[in-house]
Amino acid sequence: MTLIRRREMKNKLMALIQMTNQRQIVIIISLASLIGDINYLRFQFPQISLWMNSLNNLKTKAVAKGGQEALVKLNKQILGNLQTILILIKQNRPRQLKGRTPSTTLTTDTSEDSCGMTLDHSNEQILDAGQWEGSQHLHSSNQRELAAVLISLRNQQQTLTDWKTKCIPLKTDNTTTEFVIRKSKAASAILHLMREIFLLLNNFDITIYTEHLPGLENSTADALSRLSWIGDYQINPILLNEELHQINFQPTLDAFAHKTNKQLKSYCSPQEDNKVIVRNAPNIPWTNELLLLHPPIGLIPKIIQKMIRDQVEAVLILPRCNTRTIRSSSNQRKDNERTLKTTTRNHRDGKDKHKEGEQLYRELAELINLDSATIDQLIAGINPETWRKRRAGLTPLANYMKQNNINTSTLLGNKPYIELVNALAWYKDRGGPKLQQRMKNMKMHCGVVLSQFSHMNDINNSSLVKTYSKGQGLSIQSKPRFPTIWNLQILFNYINTQTPTTPEEIQQTAIAMIVAFCAARMTELVFMKQSEMIDDTHSISLKTQTSKGKQVIIHTITFEERSGICCPVKTLRKWIQQRNTDGNSEDQIQYNHTKHSPASSKYCSHQLAAIIRRAGITSPYTGPTVCHAMMTRLRAAWAHKPR
Structure with a gap:
């Protein structure tokens, strides 16, 4: 790009950025003119189309509404596009037109759980594999394939620099990945990945070419992605x-097995399975078992440590290469020898940010003379999600004690809350994002663990912790859904004075009586069946289910018969009699009069809301608040466990 054109484009972009910050209104033609000028630069910057999505969306929507002569108000969503394009124009890097000789070949493949790649250079080959993390939010195969390319380039940055790589042929069996990288265009779902890939290539001045590789020929990367990590194949x-x-x-x-590749009748699985002995084998003691261990690569170090700790007798099956990079020369291939070199990607265990929290938990348990098998059973009995949060909450306390050289046994004394308050104050001084929520989690989970192991019970209710929490806003206060709850007697008074006449009103009264006297949920109402109803002389029993x-x-x-009109037994009998009169043959007790079919939980909620509206209970109170009103009344009468 010439200096004059570069200066003109910079001035136009900076002027548009200023107008966008001021939320000014411009003519669509002027915006389209700038987009045309930017498109003209695609020959020099092929990747520039990746930063034009917001501009094109703004122009397209405005034209659809008012035509080319209409006005459009600039919004700040286009600022990211404009600023990135301005940076590219300021750098003004020339495009390499002379073909570079490819020296390194990258091949990638993915599965739903992991990815694999091979990097070939002369007589050397690097194999690498990794497992997707939940925080990566990869929902489609196209996202996973592009993420595999991005992760491979990031992990092998040092290797590519050492090899002085300037051109990389990319081989993939995903046609979308091959197309979007070749054309420098992408849909919104994969746009962010494409941007990261081209920014990385631009920083290292590397040119990338794509080649579609049929799936049958992509065997090595496919094996790494599907087999080496997740273990979904069978020996x-x-x-x-x-x-x-x-x-x-x-x-x-x-x-370590699934129901499709188990070798023995007794097996453990990481997945939900009704036939497994237990989920997550590392969380149970192994002392009384003869084990067949074929773990995923990421768990191998932990499994070896647990074998040593439990002193078990087992057969451990390991892959020929684990998470290390394999470099092999031609002479070594002849001798079938392989040399190992550590990959630049960190091991998964090294990414465990909360291992100090688990270590502190184990140290506290050992100090009260619990053996390793008992500790494992304690951890196995904790809900996995709760245990994850507990490790995260204990980690700041462990870091505080490590930094201040405090012995773990201090936490088992008569006043462990002193160290907890000191740790909270230390953690607050460190700052960081979402500090308030992290301090709340730290206070809650550290208090639970210290109450479990120390001489003091219920540490979070100690006066010092409560005073500090109140001053820092760490107290967890329950917020009621409604500031007040209506009196249940209002509903009873309405039922006593009004006689239902239509089948729908009779059903509404029956639903109101059931919910008022047993606090049944709407989902429980739909499981009540006439065939399972037992009608005795002075009572009626119904079966329902929850999950x-x-x-x-x-x-x-079971409902007992009561004197007066407000009696669930009487209203149920009246509703069943009305059903039989109408010739209703449905087994489900609740009936949708509009669709002439069994009622859904939503329909029951609407019916309950209709009767309380007639009783004089206005919005925002809905049908299920009958349960709230009933529980409030029971608590006022000093009832325990009203459910």
């Missing part, structure tokens, strides 16, 4: 049995 059972017979070892538990996770819990609710 040949015949060969395995021969090897076990030779060493005279009969394992009793397959510790907790995948566990279904069956409940039997």
Whole structure:
């Protein structure tokens, strides 16, 4: 780009940036003219189209609404596009037109759980594999394929610099990845990944070419992504049995398996499975088992440590290469020898930010004379999500004690809350994002653990911790959904004075009585069936169910007959009689009169809301607040566990 054109483009972009900051209104033609000038620069900057999405969206929407002569108000969403384009124009790097000789070939492939790559240079080859983390939010195969390219380039930066690589042919079996990198265009879902890839290549002055590689030919990277990490393949059972017979070892538990690749009837799995002995084998003691261990690569160091700690007898199956990089020369290939060199990507264990928290928990448990097997059982009994948060909450306390050379046994004395308050004050001085929430988590989980192991119970309720928490805003206060709750007697008075006439009103009264006398949820109402109803002389029993996770819990609710109109037994009998009169053959007790089908929980909620509206209960109170009103009334009568 010539100096004159560069100066003109800089002036136009800076003027538009200033107008955007002031939220000015411009003619669409002027905006389209600037977009045309930027498109003219694509020959020099092929990647510039990756930073034009907001500009094009603004122009397209404005034209669709008012035509080319319309006005458009500039919004700050286009500032990122404008500033990046301005940086590219200021740098004014010339495009390399002379073809560079490719010296290094990158091949990638991914699966739903992990990715793999190979990097070939002369007579050397680097193999690498990694596992996706939940924070990466990769929802499609195209996102995973592009993320694999980005991660491979990042992890091998030093290697590419040492090899003085200036041109990389990329081989992938994903057609979208090949197309978007070749054309420098991308959809919104993968745009951020494309930007990161081109910024990285631009910083290292590397040119990338793409080549579509059929899936059958992409065997090495595919094996790394699918096999080496997640362990979803199966060792040949015949060969395995021969090897076990030779060493005279009969394992009793397959510790890392799925239901499709298990080698033994007794097995542990990292996934939900009704037939497993337990999930997550590392969390249980291994002392009384003969183990068959074929763990994923990322768990190998932990598994070896646990084997030593538990002193178990086991067969440990390891891949020929683990998370290290393999470099092999042609002479070494002839001798079948391989040399290991550590990869630039950190091991997964090195990325564990909260291992100090777990170490502190184990040290506290050991100080009260708990052995390792008992500690493992304690941890296994904690909900995995709770244990993750507990490790995160204990880590700041562990770092505070390490920095100030405080012995762990200090926390087991009569006043452990002093160290907790000191640690909270130290943590606050460090600052950082979301500090308030992190301090709340630290106070809660450290207080729970110290109460569990120290001589003092309920540390978070000590006067010192409560005073400090109140001053720093760390107290967790429950906020009621409604400032006040309506009196249940209002509903009862309405039912006593008004006689339902239509089938819908009779059903609404029955629903209101059921919820008022047993606090049933709307989802429980739809499981009540007439075939399971037991109608005795002075009572009626109904069956319903709730679920907790995948566990279904069956409940039997019995209503006793009461004197007066407000009686669930009488209203239920009246509703059942009305159903029989109408010829309703549905087994489900609640019925949708509009659709002439079994009622849903939403329909029951609407019916309950209708009767309380007629009773005089106005918005924002809805049908389920009948439960709240009933519980409030029971608590006022000094009832315990009203549910």
